[in-house]
Amino acid sequence: MAIVLLTGASSGLGAALAPLLAADGDKLALAARRADKLAGVVDQIRAAGGEAMALPLDVTDRDAVHAAVKTVEETWGPVETLIANAGVGKPVSPETYDSSVVEWIFQVNVMGMSHCIEAVLPGMLRAGRGHIVGVGSLAGYRGLPGSGPYCASKAAVRLLLEGLRVELRQKGIPVTHIAPGFVETPMTAVNEFDMPFLLPLEAGARHMYRAIRFKKAHYAFPWQLATAMGIGRALPNGIWDRVLAGQKAQKSVAQDD
Numbered sequence: 168m169a170i171v172l173l174t175g176a177s178s179g180l181g182a183a184l185a186p187l188l189a190a191d192g193d194k195l196a197l198a199a200r201r202a203d204k205l206a207g208v209v210d211q212i213r214a215a216g217g218e219a220m221a222l223p224l225d226v227t228d229r230d231a232v233h234a235a236v237k238t239v240e241e242t243w244g245p246v247e248t249l250i251a252n253a254g255v256g257k258p259v260s261p262e263t264y265d266s267s268v269v270e271w272i273f274q275v276n277v278m279g280m281s282h283c284i285e286a287v288l289p290g291m292l293r294a295g296r297g298h299i300v301g302v303g304s305l306a307g308y309r310g311l312p313g314s315g316p317y318c319a320s321k322a323a324v325r326l327l328l329e330g331l332r333v334e335l336r337q338k339g340i341p342v343t344h345i346a347p348g349f350v351e352t353p354m355t356a357v358n359e360f361d362m363p364f365l366l367p368l369e370a371g372a373r374h375m376y377r378a379i380r381f382k383k384a385h386y387a388f389p390w391q392l393a394t395a396m397g398i399g400r401a402l403p404n405g406i407w408d409r410v411l412a413g414q415k416a417q418k419s420v421a422q423d424d
C-alpha cells in the first residue's frame with residue numbers, strides 16, 4: 168500500500184491504471200487538467216472501496232504541481248510513488264513544422280514530468296524510500312517520420328529517468344521507465360496510420376501495473392514491437408531511412424493544444 172501521485176489520470180492509460188492500483192490499497196492522488204473526468208475516476212475508485220482524491224492541474228505549471236504535492240502531504244503524508252504518465256503528441260511535417268508545437272510537447276512530456284519529480288523528491292530523500300515511475304514510449308528509441316518532436320520528448324524522458332535511476336538506486340528510490348507501444352486510448356484513437364501490435368486499453372494498463380509492482384528499471388511492451396524497435400535501434404541510418412522512406416507524416420492529432 169502506498170501514497171501514489173498519478174498524472175494523466177483523467178483518460179486512457181492513467182484512468183485504466185488507477186483502479187488496478189487502488190484495488191491493492193494504494194491511496195491515489197489523481198492529476199490532470201479536466202476536473203470532470205478526474206471526478207469520474209475518483210468516484211469509480213471510491214465506489215469499489217478505494218481511496219482517491221482529484222488534483223486538477225496542468226503539469227506545465229510548476230507551482231501548481233508543487234501545491235498539489237503539498238496537498239497530498241498534508242492530507243495523507245509524503246508521496247511514496249510518483250507515476251508521471253501525463254503526455255501529449257502531435258504530428259509535425261516539414262511543411263507544417265512549428266516550433267510552438269515542439270515546445271508544447273516538451274513542456275508537457277519533459278518539463279511536466281520534471282516538475283513532478285522535483286516536487287516529490289525531497290520527501291522521498293528524507294524518507295530514504297520511494298518509487299519514481301515515468302511513462303515514455305517505444306517512439307523514444309528512434310526518430311519516426313512525422314513524430315520527431317514526440318520521439319525526441321520521449322527520448323529525453325528515457326534519459327532523464329536513466330540518469331536519475333543510477334543515482335537514486337543508492338538512496339532506496341528505484342526509478343522505472345515504462346515504454347509502451349501502441350495502446351487503444353484517446354491519444355491513438357485519432358491515428359489514421361497502421362499501428363502494429365495495437366493493444367486493448369486494459370492490456371496496456373496491466374502491463375504498466377506489472378512494471379510498477381515489480382519496480383522494473385525498464386519495461387517495454389508489447390514484446391513484439393519492443394523487439395522490432397530493439398532491432399531498429401541497431402540498424403545503420405541508411406537502412407533505417409530506407410525502411411521508413413515513404414511513410415507519410417502521421418495524420419494523428421492530439422486531443423488539444
Ligand SMILES: NC(=O)c1ccc[n+]([C@@H]2O[C@H](COP(=O)([O-])OP(=O)(O)OC[C@H]3O[C@@H](n4cnc5c(N)ncnc54)[C@H](OP(=O)(O)O)[C@@H]3O)[C@@H](O)[C@H]2O)c1
Nearest residue numbers: 175177178179180199200201225226253254349350352354
Ligand atoms: N496510447 C499509446 O499508444 C501510447 C504509446 C506510448 C506512450 N504513451 C504514453 O502514455 C501516456 C498516457 O497516454 P494515453 O495514451 O493514455 O493518452 P490520453 O488518453 O490522451 O491521456 C493523456 C493524459 O495526459 C493528461 N494531460 C495532457 N496534458 C496535460 C497537462 N498539460 N497537464 C496535466 N495532464 C495532462 C490528460 O489529461 P487532461 O487532458 O485532462 O489534462 C490525460 O489524462 C502518455 O505519456 C503517452 O505519451 C501512450
